[in-house]
Amino acid sequence: MEQTHKKLEGRLIIVAYRLPFKIVQENDHIQLIQNSGGLVSAVLSLAQSQQNAHFQFADKIQWVGYTENTPEELEGQNIENENFRAHPVFIPSELNEHYYEGFCNDLLWPLCHYFPSLAKFEDKYFDSYQAANQLFFEKVRAILQPNDVIWVQDYQLMILPELLRQEFPDHKIGFFFHIPFPSFEIFRLLPTRWRIALINGMLGADVVGFHTNDYVEYFLKAVRMVVGHGNKLHYINLSSRIVKVDAFPISIDYQKFNQAFDDMEVVRYRSDARHSLTEKIIFSVDRLDYSKGLLYRLHGFQRFLENCPEWHGKVSFVMIVVPSRDQIEQYQQMKSDIDQTVGRINALFGKINWQPIIYQYRSLSFEELVGMYTASDVALITPIRDGMNLVCKEYVASRKDLRGVLILSEMAGAAAELGEALIINPTDSQDIAYAIKKGLEMPLDEQTKRMLAMQGRLKEYDVFAWTNDFFTQMIMIEQEQEKLRQY
Numbered sequence: 001m002e003q004t005h006k007k008l009e010g011r012l013i014i015v016a017y018r019l020p021f022k023i024v025q026e027n028d029h030i031q032l033i034q035n036s037g038g039l040v041s042a043v044l045s046l047a048q049s050q051q052n053a054h055f056q057f058a059d060k061i062q063w064v065g066y067t068e069n070t071p072e073e074l075e076g077q078n079i080e081n082e083n084f085r086a087h088p089v090f091i092p093s094e095l096n097e098h099y100y101e102g103f104c105n106d107l108l109w110p111l112c113h114y115f116p117s118l119a120k121f122e123d124k125y126f127d128s129y130q131a132a133n134q135l136f137f138e139k140v141r142a143i144l145q146p147n148d149v150i151w152v153q154d155y156q157l158m159i160l161p162e163l164l165r166q167e168f169p170d171h172k173i174g175f176f177f178h179i180p181f182p183s184f185e186i187f188r189l190l191p192t193r194w195r196i197a198l199i200n201g202m203l204g205a206d207v208v209g210f211h212t213n214d215y216v217e218y219f220l221k222a223v224r225m226v227v228g229h230g231n232k233l234h235y236i237n238l239s240s241r242i243v244k245v246d247a248f249p250i251s252i253d254y255q256k257f258n259q260a261f262d263d264m265e266v267v268r269y270r271s272d273a274r275h276s277l278t279e280k281i282i283f284s285v286d287r288l289d290y291s292k293g294l295l296y297r298l299h300g301f302q303r304f305l306e307n308c309p310e311w312h313g314k315v316s317f318v319m320i321v322v323p324s325r326d327q328i329e330q331y332q333q334m335k336s337d338i339d340q341t342v343g344r345i346n347a348l349f350g351k352i353n354w355q356p357i358i359y360q361y362r363s364l365s366f367e368e369l370v371g372m373y374t375a376s377d378v379a380l381i382t383p384i385r386d387g388m389n390l391v392c393k394e395y396v397a398s399r400k401d402l403r404g405v406l407i408l409s410e411m412a413g414a415a416a417e418l419g420e421a422l423i424i425n426p427t428d429s430q431d432i433a434y435a436i437k438k439g440l441e442m443p444l445d446e447q448t449k450r451m452l453a454m455q456g457r458l459k460e461y462d463v464f465a466w467t468n469d470f471f472t473q474m475i476m477i478e479q480e481q482e483k484l485r486q487y
């Protein structure tokens with residue numbers, strides 16, 4: 001089908017906590033090392049594959065984000081690569097500690113992932129959150145041009161849209177929330193002043209996006225309860241403006257993962273894994289985080305080994321945990337619990353020629369990752385909560401051979417779109433054990449049927465459809481705002 005493009009006069013300014021690359025000083029020049037992660041992958045696809053994008057912006061994508069470098073290091077440097085031009089935000093380390101480690105990661109992250117007992121409520125965290133959002137605001141203000149479209153990302157920047165709106169009433173501003181928006185009973189745990197600031201902050205945008213309809217509903221209830229605005233069909237009327245709230249399930253560059261199946265390096269990693277491991281392979285990859293359900297997953301695998309002795313020696317569980325935040329005591333404790341549980345299960349069930357769990361604490365290259373996706377018989381993705389989870393979508397997209405079984409937590413946003421997966425409750429080890437057995441024994445024709453259905457959906461709604469959907473809403477809402485101004 002012929003692709004239609006809409007050319008926009010302005011530039012796209014992404015504002016996210018982090019820049020999309022690390023900036024490394026090398027003698028007299030700087031080197032940019034691409035970060036990974038859901039948002040970077042999504043926007044990178046948009047930048048790299050402009051022929052697939054429905055919207056084309058003036059100039060390359062501008063990215064405002066925090067960097068660990070000092071202003072002196074970057075003085076006079078043009079920080080850009082073929083995809084992005086970076087506008088670094090410098091946050092003093094103590095402020096960043098209270099803002100990012102504190103308010104974002106010790107309060108918002110656990111609350112939004114339904115771990116209220118881990119949340120720390122400290123006034124200095126909130127004050128720092130406001131101060132840091134102000135620094136992002138100042139950077140955007142310094143670079144903003146008349147037709148630019150601003151797209152603010154995630155829970156680190158919830159009050160930025162309102163700061164921008166106050167100074168730039170006519171700019172298009174979008175906001176996207178990448179983690180679960182919690183039910184009101186959780187959200188109301190925040191002190192009143194904070195709740196009001198966060199909700200009003202987000203309402204500074206023209207379009208506020210979430211991954212699922214549930215998150216949209218929870219947000220609309222929070223808006224009603226905290227600041228008293230109702231909505232009509234997800235439009236919130238603020239008298240001077242309208243805000244559209246909707247679900248935009250983030251996706252992946254489907255073709256990139258599907259085509260990677262035949263990449264030479266991927267083929268080599270796949271055949272290495274198949275030749276060196278057992279008849280069947282189970283695979284998982286996650287960042288080290290309590291929301292990922294890693295210990296429950298191991299308990300589920302143990303239960304499977306207890307229930308199914310006929311599978312001993314015939315299956316390996318390759319569990320990759322990507323290092324994250326491991327300077328923090330709680331994460332070190334979690335890692336040590338995982339290390340011990342893996343050791344215990346391997347000691348209990350392993351044989352001289354068979355190790356049930358192959359556990360590695362490192363990240364993989366893209367080729368290794370897809371090599372493992374396509375070598376495995378079962379992908380075991382069992383977060384306790386996850387805004388969306390892109391790993392499961394990548395797994396499905398990469399299976400050009402139409403084989404493989406996805407076991408997926410009902411608590412991942414992606415479960416709403418991938419109903420043909422074996423859906424489990426992530427804390428129920430019996431449920432996980434049963435799904436593993438079912439997955440390993442699933443006939444090929446059933447695997448194919450399920451894969452085809454899921455692939456069809458992902459192919460249709462890929463990352464380009466995601467951005468297209470979001471920007472289409474931004475343009476539609478502008479027309480609505482225009483009508484409102486005429487009254």
Ligand code: GDG
Binds near residue numbers: 039178287388391
């Ligand atoms: C937030 C939300 C939501 C991971 N390990 C390796 C690797 N990855 C890549 C995956 C995937 C991405 O990182 C992780 O995807 P997530 O969906 O977990 O995204 P996050 O950015 O961590 O999290 C989440 C997402 O935002 C998007 O809105 O889905 O719920 O928490 O792309 O492939 N890539 C490589 N090696 C690894 O070891 N190359």
